[in-house]
Amino acid sequence: MSLKRKLICALMVACLALVMALPAMAANKPMKVALILSGFLGDKSFNDSAHQGLLRAKKDFGIDLKVLESKNPADWEANLLSMASAKYDLIVGSSTQIAELIKKHAASFPDVKFGVIDGAVKAPNVMSIIFAQNEGSFLAGAAAAMFTTKTNIPGVNDKKIIGWVGGMDIPVLQDFLTGYKQGAKYIDPSVKVLVSFAGSFSDPLKGKELAMAQFEQGADIVMNVASTTGNGILEAAKEKGRYAIGVDMDQDGIYPGHILTSMIKRVDVATYKLVKDVKENKFKGNTVIEMGVADGGVGLTDMSVMKKALGNKFPNDILVKIKQLTADIRSGKIKVEQYKGFQRGI
Structure with missing residues (x-):
């Protein structure tokens, strides 16, 4: 076989091998x-x-x-x-x-x-x-309503006022708020819930300003539902010597001793x-x-960071009640209200 034919054959074999390798690649x-x-x-x-x-x-x-x-x-x-x-x-x-x-x-x-x-x-x-963020927020509202009565804890006043600060006023945040209010009222119908929207998920200074305003109005604990804006809400709780509730991830350790719990949303x-x-x-x-709550999609942290910070002042009755409420939501005994504007099906 001539050198030219050998080169042609070798080239054809190489091309065939490349074609066969393409699917694997x-x-x-x-x-x-x-x-x-x-x-x-x-x-x-x-x-x-x-x-x-x-x-x-x-x-x-x-x-x-x-x-x-x-x-x-x-x-x-x-x-x-x-x-x-x-x-x-x-x-x-x-x-x-x-x-x-x-x-x-x-x-x-x-x-x-x-x-x-x-x-x-x-x-x-x-x-x-x-x-079902409304279910997780129900638990957060219940925890806040109980915590605001614990006047033996530094920074907790004798007023039954809790706060909530959201990012943008959109249906999914209204669903958070619906559950939060219901949970708080489930514990104590007389508790007052202050509500503010920052109009942005990316403005921590605005979040801090709104949280500070709610603390000035008598709230001793404010829930953060505001993404990056929420970093300011948590900072306000620390600076003011008050308390916050985190959102989506476990934020309890950001300012230990100032974040009671976080509503976990397993994004x-x-x-x-x-x-x-x-x-x-x-x-x-x-x-x-x-x-939702039933499959672990939403829920609260175990409050271990706050428990460590407060020591024997930590209100264990809140943990006991949250455990009971979680079971009642899971079983269907408690029906958490939904914000009608949040689309749940297609």
Whole structure:
């Protein structure tokens, strides 16, 4: 065989080997996942929780993860369209606001899978996960209503006033507030609940200002439901010598002794599940999954940080009551009210 024919044969064999290897190469290509945030990481709350779930997915499944942050609504849509046009395998919209944008654009990208947190979107390529945050907030409101009577604890006055500060006035936060008020009134119908909205999830100075105002009005404990804005709420509790309730993640240790408990919302479990379902070909469009008290999707921390800080002044009766209320919600004995404007189905 001539040298020329040998070279041709060798080239053909190499090409054939490359063609045969292509499916395997494609199979080993990392799954591309984008997280679109309506705010920033570092909130020690909702956004960080969503990110933590995807970091765990990155470790377990080797995904290629991209995070896009902004507080500008125009950027949210641009970020979503950019990732969809780049044909990411999964785009996670981690807020009600991003859910609305996915609802608007999902049909234009039928080959892209979208995951929605805190919203219900009906589309064959969208899977939605929502939370019964009203149930978790019921427990938080109950804890606050009990705590405000513990006048033996420094910083707790003799007024039955508790506070609540949210980020933007949107349906999912109204659902938080509905549960919080019901939980407080369940314990004591005479308790007063102060309510403020900052109008932003990215303004800790505003959060601090609103919390300080509520402390001045007699509240001795304020619940934070405000993402990055909430960092200011927690700081206000520390500076004023009062108390706060954290949200979404365990925030008890941020200012030990000033955060009674945190209402955990397992956004990390939701984002991890979305990736896992895509990897295992279990992703189902037109599906809404709700996570509540019954399945551990929401609940309160064990208050161990506060217990350590207060020592023998810690009110153990609050823990006992919260345990009972949790069981009653789980069994259906207690029906927690829902905010009618928060969409739970599709």
